[in-house]
Amino acid sequence: MDTPHDIRLLLAVLAPLVGAGLVMATGKRPNLREACSFLAALALFLVTVSLVPDIRAGRTLHFTVFDLLPGLSVSLRADALSMIFAVSASFLWCVTVFYSAGYMRSLEEHAQTRFSACFALALFGAIGCAFSDNLLTLYLFYEIVSITTYPLVAHHQDEEGYEGGRKYLVYLTATAKGLVLPAMVLLYVLVGNLDFANNITTGILPAGVHRGIVTALYVCCVLGFAKNGVMPLHHWLPGAMVAPTPVSALLHAVAVVKVGVFSTVRVMLYVFGTKTMTDFNLGLPTAYFVSFTILAASIIALSKDNLKARLAYSTVSQLSYIILGVALLTPAGIEGGLIHIANHAFSKITLFFCAGAIYVATHKKDISQMSGLGRAMPFTFGAFAIASLSMIGAPPVCGFVSKWYLLNGALDAGSIGIFLVLLASTILNAAYFAPVVFDAFFGNPSAEDVKHGFKEAPLAMVIPLSLTAVISVVIGFYPDFFMNFVRAVLP
Amino acid sequence: MTFPNPNPDFPILSVLVFSPLAAAALAAFIRSERLLRWWALLCTTAIALVSLSLWWWFNPATAEFQFVERRAWIPSLKISYAVGIDGISLLLVLLTTLIMPLCVLCSWRYITTRVKEFMVCLLIMESAMVGVFCALDFILFFVFWEAMLIPMALLIGVWGGPRKIYAAIKFFVYTMTGSVLLLVAILALYLKVGSFSIPDMMGRNFAPEFQCWIFLAFFISFAIKVPMFPFHTWLPAAHVEAPTAGSVVLASVLLKMGTYGFLRFSLPITPYATHVFMPYVLWLSVAAILYGGLTALAQSDLKKLVAYSSVGHMGFATLGIFALNTNGIEGATLVMINHGVTTGALFIAVGIIYERLHTRDLGASAGLGKFMPVFAGFLGVFCLSSLAFPGTNSFIGEFLVLAGGFKVSTLLVICAVPGVVAAAAYMLRMLQKVAYGGVRNPDHSGLADLNLREVVTLAPLLVFVFWIGLHPQPFIHVMHASVQHLLEQTNGSLAPAAVALR
Numbered sequence: 002m003d004t005p006h007d008i009r010l011l012l013a014v015l016a017p018l019v020g021a022g023l024v025m026a027t028g029k030r031p032n033l034r035e036a037c038s039f040l041a042a043l044a045l046f047l048v049t050v051s052l053v054p055d056i057r058a059g060r061t062l063h064f065t066v067f068d069l070l071p072g073l074s075v076s077l078r079a080d081a082l083s084m085i086f087a088v089s090a091s092f093l094w095c096v097t098v099f100y101s102a103g104y105m106r107s108l109e110e111h112a113q114t115r116f117s118a119c120f121a122l123a124l125f126g127a128i129g130c131a132f133s134d135n136l137l138t139l140y141l142f143y144e145i146v147s148i149t150t151y152p153l154v155a156h157h158q159d160e161e162g163y164e165g166g167r168k169y170l171v172y173l174t175a176t177a178k179g180l181v182l183p184a185m186v187l188l189y190v191l192v193g194n195l196d197f198a199n200n201i202t203t204g205i206l207p208a209g210v211h212r213g214i215v216t217a218l219y220v221c222c223v224l225g226f227a228k229n230g231v232m233p234l235h236h237w238l239p240g241a242m243v244a245p246t247p248v249s250a251l252l253h254a255v256a257v258v259k260v261g262v263f264s265t266v267r268v269m270l271y272v273f274g275t276k277t278m279t280d281f282n283l284g285l286p287t288a289y290f291v292s293f294t295i296l297a298a299s300i301i302a303l304s305k306d307n308l309k310a311r312l313a314y315s316t317v318s319q320l321s322y323i324i325l326g327v328a329l330l331t332p333a334g335i336e337g338g339l340i341h342i343a344n345h346a347f348s349k350i351t352l353f354f355c356a357g358a359i360y361v362a363t364h365k366k367d368i369s370q371m372s373g374l375g376r377a378m379p380f381t382f383g384a385f386a387i388a389s390l391s392m393i394g395a396p397p398v399c400g401f402v403s404k405w406y407l408l409n410g411a412l413d414a415g416s417i418g419i420f421l422v423l424l425a426s427t428i429l430n431a432a433y434f435a436p437v438v439f440d441a442f443f444g445n446p447s448a449e450d451v452k453h454g455f456k457e458a459p460l461a462m463v464i465p466l467s468l469t470a471v472i473s474v475v476i477g478f479y480p481d482f483f484m485n486f487v488r489a490v491l492p
Numbered sequence: 493m494t495f496p497n498p499n500p501d502f503p504i505l506s507v508l509v510f511s512p513l514a515a516a517a518l519a520a521f522i523r524s525e526r527l528l529r530w531w532a533l534l535c536t537t538a539i540a541l542v543s544l545s546l547w548w549w550f551n552p553a554t555a556e557f558q559f560v561e562r563r564a565w566i567p568s569l570k571i572s573y574a575v576g577i578d579g580i581s582l583l584l585v586l587l588t589t590l591i592m593p594l595c596v597l598c599s600w601r602y603i604t605t606r607v608k609e610f611m612v613c614l615l616i617m618e619s620a621m622v623g624v625f626c627a628l629d630f631i632l633f634f635v636f637w638e639a640m641l642i643p644m645a646l647l648i649g650v651w652g653g654p655r656k657i658y659a660a661i662k663f664f665v666y667t668m669t670g671s672v673l674l675l676v677a678i679l680a681l682y683l684k685v686g687s688f689s690i691p692d693m694m695g696r697n698f699a700p701e702f703q704c705w706i707f708l709a710f711f712i713s714f715a716i717k718v719p720m721f722p723f724h725t726w727l728p729a730a731h732v733e734a735p736t737a738g739s740v741v742l743a744s745v746l747l748k749m750g751t752y753g754f755l756r757f758s759l760p761i762t763p764y765a766t767h768v769f770m771p772y773v774l775w776l777s778v779a780a781i782l783y784g785g786l787t788a789l790a791q792s793d794l795k796k797l798v799a800y801s802s803v804g805h806m807g808f809a810t811l812g813i814f815a816l817n818t819n820g821i822e823g824a825t826l827v828m829i830n831h832g833v834t835t836g837a838l839f840i841a842v843g844i845i846y847e848r849l850h851t852r853d854l855g856a857s858a859g860l861g862k863f864m865p866v867f868a869g870f871l872g873v874f875c876l877s878s879l880a881f882p883g884t885n886s887f888i889g890e891f892l893v894l895a896g897g898f899k900v901s902t903l904l905v906i907c908a909v910p911g912v913v914a915a916a917a918y919m920l921r922m923l924q925k926v927a928y929g930g931v932r933n934p935d936h937s938g939l940a941d942l943n944l945r946e947v948v949t950l951a952p953l954l955v956f957v958f959w960i961g962l963h964p965q966p967f968i969h970v971m972h973a974s975v976q977h978l979l980e981q982t983n984g985s986l987a988p989a990a991v992a993l994r
Contacts, residue, residue: 067962069888075962141882148876151924160931170920178879179913183905186894214902 004055007062009048010077013087014129016045017094021121028114031106038117039098045128046091052079053088057485061199063134072194075141078134081489082270085339086263087131088483089346093255094124096465100354101247103461107361110245115152120251122149127256130263136185136195136272139264140177143226146260147173153248154241165243172227172237180225184218188272197271200492201335204274215273215281222268223287228261229324230317232294239313246357249309254349258316259342262323266338270490275330285416287328291321292422299429306367308356311433312349315392318426319345326407329419334410336487341403343483347473348391348400354466355385358458363450368437373446375438377455380463382441384470389434391473394427399477402484505559505575508543508589509623511535516615525607529600532611536592536618543589550582552970555977557628557691565632570687574628579974580755580825581625583967584748587832588621590952591744595737597949598840602736602847603651610651613643614737621745625752630678630688637674637749641667644738644746652733659726659733666726670713677709681761694760695981700768707765710758711773717750718806721780731799732852736843739795743802743839744832751809751828755821759813760981766816767982773814774900778908780807785914789921794842794852797922798835801878804911805831805886811908812893816982820896821975822968826889829967830877830960834886837874837953841867844946845926848939854922858929864941868927870950877957879919880912885960 020041027033055062056079065076079087101120105113126149129142147170155166189195191210198205206215227234238258242249252258269278269287278284295318302314319341326338358381365371375382391400404423411419457463476483515535522528550558557576565573577585595614603610620643623636641664649660678688684702685693698706716723727747731739759766784804791797805827812824844867845857861868877884880891890912897905942950960967 069962069964070892070968073891075883137882144882148881155928158928158931163928163930167924170924171917174916174920175913178916179909182912183894183909186891186905187898187902189891190895190898 004060004062007055007064007079009052010062010064010079010132011066013045013048013052014077014125014132016041016048017121017125017128020044021118021125024114024118024121028118031113034114034117035098035102038121039095041121042091042094042098042124045124046095049084049087049091053084055079056081056084056489059489065134069137072196073137073189074135075138076134077129077132077138078197079132081486082263082267082339083131084486085342085483086259087128089343090124090127090131090255090259093251093346093350093469096468097247097251097350099461100250100357100465101245103459104245104247104357104361107459107462108245110156112156116156116245119149119152120248123153123252123256125149127260130260133197133267135197136188136268139267140181140185143181143228143260143264144174144177146228146257147177150248150252150257153252154244156245156248157243161243165240168240169237172234176225176227176234180221184221184225187214187218197267198274200274201270201490202274202276202492204277205272206274206277212281215277216283219273219278219281219283222272223265223324226261226264226268228257229265230258230261230294230320231291231324232297232317235294235298235317238317239310242309242313246309246353246360249312250350250353250357253313254316254353255346258320259346262320262342265324266327266342269324269327270335278328278330284328284330285414285419288325288414288416288419291324291328292419294318294321295325295422295426296429299426299433302433303429306369308359308366308368308371308437309353311368311437312352312356315352315430315433316349318430319349319392322403322407325419326403326410329410329414329416331410331413332491333406333413335491336484337403337406337408337410339487339490340406340480340483344391344399344403344473344476347469347476348388348398351384351388351466351469351473352392354462354469355381355388358462358466361462362458363453363455368440370447371437372440372444373450374455375441377446378457380457380467382438384466385441386438387470388473389438391477392434393430397474397477399473399480401477402480503561504542504545505577505626506561508539508585509575509619509626511539511542512592512615512618512622516612516619519608519612519615522608528607528611529596532596532614533593535615536589536596539618540589540593543586546577546582547586547970550577550579550970552579553973555579555973560628562628565629571631572629572689573632574689575623575626575632576628577626578977579971580978581752582970583825583829584625584745584752585622587748587829588618588625588745591740591832591836592618594836594840594949594952595740597945598740598843599735599737600945602843606650610647613646614741616643617647617741621741621749624749628690630681630690630693633690634671634675634678638671640746640749641671644742647738647741648730648734651735651738654733655729656733659729662726663730666716666723670716673709674713677706677713680706680709690756695984696761697764698762700764703762703765704768707758707762707769710753710762711769714750714753714758715776717753718747718810719750719803720776720810721783721803721807724780724803727803728796728799731802731839732793732795736839736846739839739843740836743798744836747802747806748828748832751806751813751824754810754813755825755978759816759978763982763984766814770814770816774811774897774904777807777811777814778904778911780804781811781908781911782914785911785918788918789914791918792854794845794854794857794922795839797854797918798838798842801838801915801918802831802835804915805835805878807908807911808890808893811904812896815893815896815900816979817896817899818975818979819892819899821978822971823889823892823894823896825971825975826960826964826967827886827893830885830889833953833956833960834874834877837870837950837957838878840949840953841871841874844942854925856934858925859933860929860936860939861927862933863936863939866942866947870942870954871926872923873954873957875919875923877961879916883958883961885957885964887961888964
């Protein structure tokens with residue numbers, strides 16, 4: 002069932018855009034400005050939630066914003082896949098507004114208005130991607146995310162910030178322009194339009210396209226959406242960690258990287274379709290290709306002492322789980338991949354929130370200096386422990402659900418190799434997260450730390466991070482809210 | 493909105509061609525510089541408004557020339573005064589008339605010496621440029637074509653920068669060389685056809701060898717004007733030395749003369765030769781895209797950067813034209829319009845920087861954004877437009893050109909892709925530098941943000957960036973019939989033979 006003109010889609014996309022405008026207009030009054038941010042986030046969340054009953058009922062909603070050329074338009078759609086991303090991103094934005102107000106004010110950061118406005122604009126791009134109805138719209142919003150997050154990455158405006166920002170833009174725009182754009186134009190020439198298919202099976206490619214061209218298009222799309230962090234085009238992500246922690250949290254655990262993965266998955270399933278991917282044998286090679294990222298990134302994470310760098314590489318590794326699951330092309334695999342979009346979002350944002358809270362409370366960035374801090378900051382490190390269990394995939398935290406389905410998917414696909422990769426990465430995850438938690442609670446604080454007497458971070462930060470940690474557990478126990486959407490994606 | 497039907501006898505094109513000339517003549521009698529500026533602004537704005545009526549009255553359903561006026565001029569040589577426009581020239585005429593008031597506005601404070609002569613030159617330019625796009629007689633066309641050269645060379649040579657004489661002479665010599673070849677081709681065609689009427693020359697099956705010679709003469713003449721790689725070297729020199737208004741006219745309108753020449757003359761008059769030479773021109777276009785992009789990446793002079801980006805953009809236009817399919821030519825025409833809007837705006841923006849800092853060095857303008865946020869906002873939009881950001885005008889044009897290119901050769905487009913990436917790189921580099929700069933920026937704290945006049949100058953172009961970017965249908969609609977007709981003429985009977993020869 003299709004609803005052709007549902008205005009709520011437009012409202013959802015406009016909410017963060019209007020929010021950004023209001024933030025700019027009220028920049029001189031910080032409390033009002035933060036209120037505007039929050040209202041925009043809340044409005045976005047409420048509109049998104051209002052779509053849930055329709056999607057549950059099996060409807061797909063559409064809204065055409067601009068007709069550009071025959072077969073080419075800027076138009077929006079809400080289906081089950083969009084909802085997985087849109088609900089988690091809009092909810093986490095609400096939480097992050099509080100957290101970032103606490104973080105930015107505690108550290109007395111500069112240019113807070115620009116920061117909040119760009120934050121809202123980035124969400125505008127992310128929600129636009131979630132609700133894209135065709136490849137052109139997806140590309141449009143994808144590029145908007147790249148441009149509007151540059152000021153966030155380069156926020157500190159020091160050498161390190163500019164360097165990180167430069168790398169960020171070079172990687173993301175070069176891949177989008179160099180790979181996605183030509184692939185998109187060629188698809189338009191071959192198909193006559195760029196609209197996503199209505200199911201994940203058929204795809205939109207006409208019969209009789211040469212195998213080489215299909216494979217080239219596919220490779221361009223998987224590598225071109227470089228926000229998905231697949232190696233070797235992942236370098237921008239660790240570089241972008243110079244940004245203030247709220248940026249790392251929302252954008253590099255939820256919005257930006259998930260835009261990359263979501264776009265990749267959207268194109269894999271709704272442009273190529275499982276049938277084409279099976280026919281041209283594109284699934285398992287992709288799974289093995291991203292397996293390298295999963296393992297290599299985990300090994301690099303082991304070697305990082307800077308907490309945010311370790312989290313960044315953990316993100317690179319975890320994002321590939323999603324692509325791996327979908328590339329298995331088995332129902333369980335796709336379920337595991339898609340549910341990980343939500344599960345990883347809630348757990349990884351918790352971890353980044355904790356990293357920020359630790360920095361605000363103690364000005365420490367390195368893991369080796371965090372020994373014994375758990376006793377001074379029980380909530381922060383408690384949340385950190387829960388979220389890292391999720392990353393490892395231990396029950397009952399939500400990461401377990403993902404891993405369960407992924408392992409099943411690997412077995413269904415008959416691929417022992419992928420199964421072993423998943424197990425190995427679990428061990429690696431444990432190896433780089435467990436020592437952090439263990440040291441924090443059972444290690445001995447240095448004499449200097451004892452003298453200093455650290456306290457828990459401000460409430461504006463501790464409440465959000467506790468909330469997301471609790472939700473990580475809740476959606477581990479009751480995965481059905483997101484699982485219902487995931488199942489609706491499958492034919 | 494409904495407009496009364498046009499009076500068929502009202503010579504609207506002649507009014508558009510000659511009213512700037514009349515305004516220039518009157519300007520010669522005005523003494524006060526202030527009054528002169530207002531007079532030029534008033535006239536160009538009035539002409540722009542009058543030209544809008546073309547848009548309302550134009551019938552997009554037909555490929556026929558419209559608003560045609562035909563009068564005997566030199567009957568013994570069968571030279572007539574004939575003007576008329578189709579869907580392609582309509583857009584270019586409108587671009588010209590709409591860009592001129594902005595040229596006057598951006599020279600408001602920039603030009604302080606010989607204001608009268610400057611405004612007269614601008615107005616004469618407008619006459620000649622509109623004339624070139626309207627002419628339907630080859631001699632008339634050539635007269636307007638040559639008439640542009642002198643005021644343009646004066647704009648560069650009198651009001652230009654330190655090496656203005658060198659740049660003006662280089663510009664003059666290059667374009668003059670092209671004109672000579674154009675004249676030879678015109679005369680050769682006259683001897684075959686027996687008239688100078690342009691529509692008469694189209695769609696005739698001239699002998700293949702004759703077509704090839706004519707095509708080459710046209711090609712060199714127009715390729716210099718575009719400019720296509722490797723005929724482009726006059727362009728950076730001319731842009732760097734020209735005053736802001738000169739650069740804007742040069743980029744927005746003069747460069748379009750070359751691509752317009754291809755569309756109006758090369759394709760329909762020498763279709764066989766067009767097919768023979770098509771692959772070479774396509775690869776030259778790709779070379780221009782790559783060369784323009786990479787060279788722009790290495791520039792530290794803002795004007796040079798934008799000038800080399802023009803070489804790349806015009807490469808897209810020629811690529812689209814010689815793809816010889818609907819997507820390609822419609823895309824190319826849009827690229828021409830978009831380049832006029834966006835590059836014009838970028839030159840105005842560079843002029844705004846120059847007026848404040850008296851340098852065009854990228855390093856010296858680092859970090860302006862902090863003190864000129866409104867300016868940085870405008871510059872951001874125009875830079876994104878120039879790199880073909882989706883949702884802006886250039887994206888639609890480049891998308892269509894690439895789609896047209898894919899229909900000819902996949903390899904060709906793949907080779908052009910690095911140029912697209914380079915465009916993103918040099919534009920974002922410039923934007924990053926100007927808006928943010930680095931850790932140690934020059935002190936710009938004394939600079940004022942845009943004043944009302946500057947906002948008014950840039951705002952119309954901003955509207956077009958988004959209008960064409962998000963609602964391009966009307967623009968494509970007006971040219972569609974003309975482009976179809978052009979393709980019928982070009983891909984007619986002799987085309988298969990030419991392809992076989994290739």
